Amino acid sequence: MVLAENVRKSFGQLEVLRGINLQVHRGEVMTLLGPSGSGKTTFIRLINHLETISAGRLTVDGQLVGYREHEGRLHELRESEVAGMRAEIGMVFQRFNLFPHMTALQNIMAAPIGVRREPKSVVRERALSLLERVGMSDKSGAYPGALSGGQQQRVAIARALCMEPKLMLFDEPTSALDPELVGEVLDVMKDLARSGMTMIVVTHEMGFAKEVADSVVFMDNGVVVEAGPPGEVLVNPQHKRTQDFISKVL
Numbered sequence: 001m002v003l004a005e006n007v008r009k010s011f012g013q014l015e016v017l018r019g020i021n022l023q024v025h026r027g028e029v030m031t032l033l034g035p036s037g038s039g040k041t042t043f044i045r046l047i048n049h050l051e052t053i054s055a056g057r058l059t060v061d062g063q064l065v066g067y068r069e070h071e072g073r074l075h076e077l078r079e080s081e082v083a084g085m086r087a088e089i090g091m092v093f094q095r096f097n098l099f100p101h102m103t104a105l106q107n108i109m110a111a112p113i114g115v116r117r118e119p120k121s122v123v124r125e126r127a128l129s130l131l132e133r134v135g136m137s138d139k140s141g142a143y144p145g146a147l148s149g150g151q152q153q154r155v156a157i158a159r160a161l162c163m164e165p166k167l168m169l170f171d172e173p174t175s176a177l178d179p180e181l182v183g184e185v186l187d188v189m190k191d192l193a194r195s196g197m198t199m200i201v202v203t204h205e206m207g208f209a210k211e212v213a214d215s216v217v218f219m220d221n222g223v224v225v226e227a228g229p230p231g232e233v234l235v236n237p238q239h240k241r242t243q244d245f246i247s248k249v250l
């Protein structure tokens with residue numbers, strides 16, 4: 001589903017990704033770990049077309065991100081093409097980013113109606129069943145301001161799912177939450193992982209990584225230091241940098 005080959009990204013003189021190689025297969029859950037500033041957010045923003053790569057090759061579901069190959073040449077994608085690709089990728093941020101003037105249900109319905117031009121009645125059915133899936137059926141009419149952080153994040157996940165994405169990206173989805181609200185969001189994410197969704201999750205939640213991740217990638221300073229199944233990377237890390245990091249967050 002995602003294939004990164006020697007992906008590099010610079011902001012001016014600062015090279016923040018220095019040759020990333022990794023792959024995520026369909027139905028797999030990958031967690032990305034690493035100290036602040038190691039390039040995790042930048043990497044998932046590249047996948048979602050929020051930044052463009054400086055060098056290397058990045059594909060999602062076999063399609064190049066940002067470019068189209070035609071007769072051996074690369075052409076930048078048109079805005080409509082980028083929008084089409086982005087519509088198939090769901091992203092959940094640290095801050096829930098719900099529209100404050102819309103109810104939970106309206107938030108979830110907005111993109112399928114506005115972007116995909118789907119009939120309202122169809123979207124409504126799907127949105128209601130997603131609200132149920134994230135345990136928020138009784139809050140469909142509530143505005144974000146009246147919801148806890150955990151509830152807002154669950155609505156944000158339902159909103160992303162309502163576009164029926166083939167890939168879900170999570171950027172530290174629980175790190176802005178009060179500790180007692182983390183579990184309810186992780187439970188929704190675990191349920192999603194078990195349903196077969198392909199997911200890339202930037203998180204420091206080791207329990208989540210151990211329980212549901214197929215692979216754990218430890219990044220530092222713009223490179224992948226170590227990658228493998230959680231039973232290896234988290235339990236028996238080979239590199240000193242990984243060992244130090246894990247001993248600090250556990």
Ligand code: ADP
Pocket residue numbers: 011014016034035036037038039040041042043
């Ligand atoms: P992480 O998610 O691992 O904390 P980030 O991907 O957010 O790391 O950041 C990696 C580095 O890139 C940091 O040094 C950050 O300051 C820098 N960076 C991120 N976005 C930008 C930007 N738009 N312009 C300049 N520097 C940036």
